[in-house]
Amino acid sequence: MTIHSALSDACWAFTDDAGPAVTRLLDTLPVRPRLLGLGEPLHGEDLFLRLRNRLLRHLVEHEGYRSVALESDCLGGLLVDAYVAGGPGSLDDVTARGVSHGWGAFAGNRELVAWMREYNLGRPEADRLRFYGFDAPTEMMYAASPRQSLIEVRDHLAAWGDPGQLPDDAALIDELAGADDRWTDEAAAMDPARSVGSSPEAVRLRLLADDLRALLSAQAPRLLAAAPEADRWRARLHASAAAGLLRYHAVMAAASPARYARLMITRDTMMAENLLAIEAREADRGPTLVFAHNAHLQREEGHWQADYLDQTLTWWTAGAIAAADLGERYAFVATAVGAIPHRGLGAPAAETLEGVLAALPDDRYLLDGRRLAAALHAAELEPVRRSDNTDDRGYFPRDPAHVADSDGILFLRDVPADKP
Template structure:
């Protein structure tokens, strides 16, 4: 039993082992991905982003990868990118201001940023590593005001195109947005009536955002020539962010039963748009590693049981995969025992239980080969159901194994 599953992948321990496992895995794919997704089974477990760091370093040094995108605010991520590319600011400032969701407090993220800055020092611009956040400026209980993204977009256009083409001035945007506190009101997360999203001001701002985005495309030749492709790309990101935030706030005001899954889908759609833009911008430089929760990168529909309601929506990975095809690859992470996270040794009739029979602690497995080995076992696997103390933990569903390309399994987290 063990040998057939063992033959589905590669065990690894140190950095060189990670490199050999990655090389074997990438060679087992039908195509070289432009976007490689590495999922994490839960947030807040430092061993997983540290494993990501090992993977990314090997990809950079041996596979030509030149960028990484993580599940963090895309606008804040510009601060991190400026630091790793050119040394702008200080590491402490970057960790405080460049991440959302509390990820700036992660020691593993600090190590990643430090390594990227060190790697880039003295290298030509074309060969430097790039950092991207690909999430929207959202938190669990709030969404940001569109002010900064919308004014940055308008400011870029106003500096380079005829003033008569700009639909409004900053004063109009400021008046319509009003107090930022009304946008970030956490009561709106659970109470649609407390959301600003249904106000006439939001309707007007959505039209302004649409007009500014259209102007950005219509004047692209002039704008890129006057500034740079990177500057124009950044302005496009501001446009996507402003329009996405306004769309999300309108969704927060929705009073229908579809409100929550709609919001989930809107967030992942914004993530997907950002990932596609990153892939396109980095096409000439090399592939990109994207790191996020498994649920944001998986190809199968995302599901969440909330009280008596089963919510379903498409993840960013599913959206991107539908458009990139085999140029997108997804490696999910799975965990065996993690006592400090409330996870005991998994039952033997679960996917994690079977993988726990492997002798080594860490494995990278090809999902297609693993599925074939499991079929040879003839054992009907069930979904792991033990509850972690970490609310963000989700077990891997054995029924959807072949909708991933690989699995990184960690048998024991101390």
């Protein structure tokens, strides 16, 4: 039996009209997911973003999706969401400040934000699309100060809650946090001694963040009756971000062999908390498309051998953590690629998973992950993990041992540099 014949009912050509393939994949799932994760194998390719945009349009028009969540700063996402809801500002400014990691400059992300704003025009609030970032407020070499988030929570409680219950330390946030550049010192990423995360001020802020977060829960009935839903969402997001940032900075300050793994764990835990909060908020409106690196959305443990470390980092990913809570309400589609010549990735070897898929007749497929695993077994194929690399250390080939852990696999035979 050839792999192609074994896959006859488990793979669908992924054309410019992505709708039929997506619907067929969703029809194979036990239930329609509340969070549908779409992963990319490396960052920086507009093709992945444009395919995501096509997928989202189909899901909005045919499957009732009303939101998208990107691997981008969750607090910056508030700015983008206000813009797509019809708020003031320019596309240039909003994507530059609201989409982190420099990804606001990519055409695919700009097209997404512009399309969402256009779609929302004239629609009732309940039917508008929402934009979320679900990443921690971090960049490659630093994490943000918790100061502004703590102030946001304090001001929300003062405006809508019982001001008499605010902790005495709430007025000291600015003094304790100090200048924001104390927290964003890039040297602290590699040198724990440069981090302020274990300072007496940071420890006191961490206790204060816990107190303010507890007050949001304690005063929930009053806030529910008085404060607009958007304000309550914003306050809870800032409370979670402040607590997470202070945990992250504390790990940065720890001179431990496990420091880098713990930073990965802390970041993905914050991501998962944000995803679960988004799913809960959107429960009455519709499902959410989640877009990030495969390594954040996969169900299995993450593994990364960084070239500047003498160890392999292992952590439970945001997708794995969210799936532990949501079960079948979480689904994951991984993207696998054959060649990306302009990034130094040539054609895959025939014995790899990507090499097996590249032998199929069409260039792009959406495959049922579990049926693909069964088809490989039926065809007596045991693909090996791809070992060649690209010029970008952020490329992670799909692990053949975990094909069945993906609800779907989007396979692209090649990724051209000059066309979608």
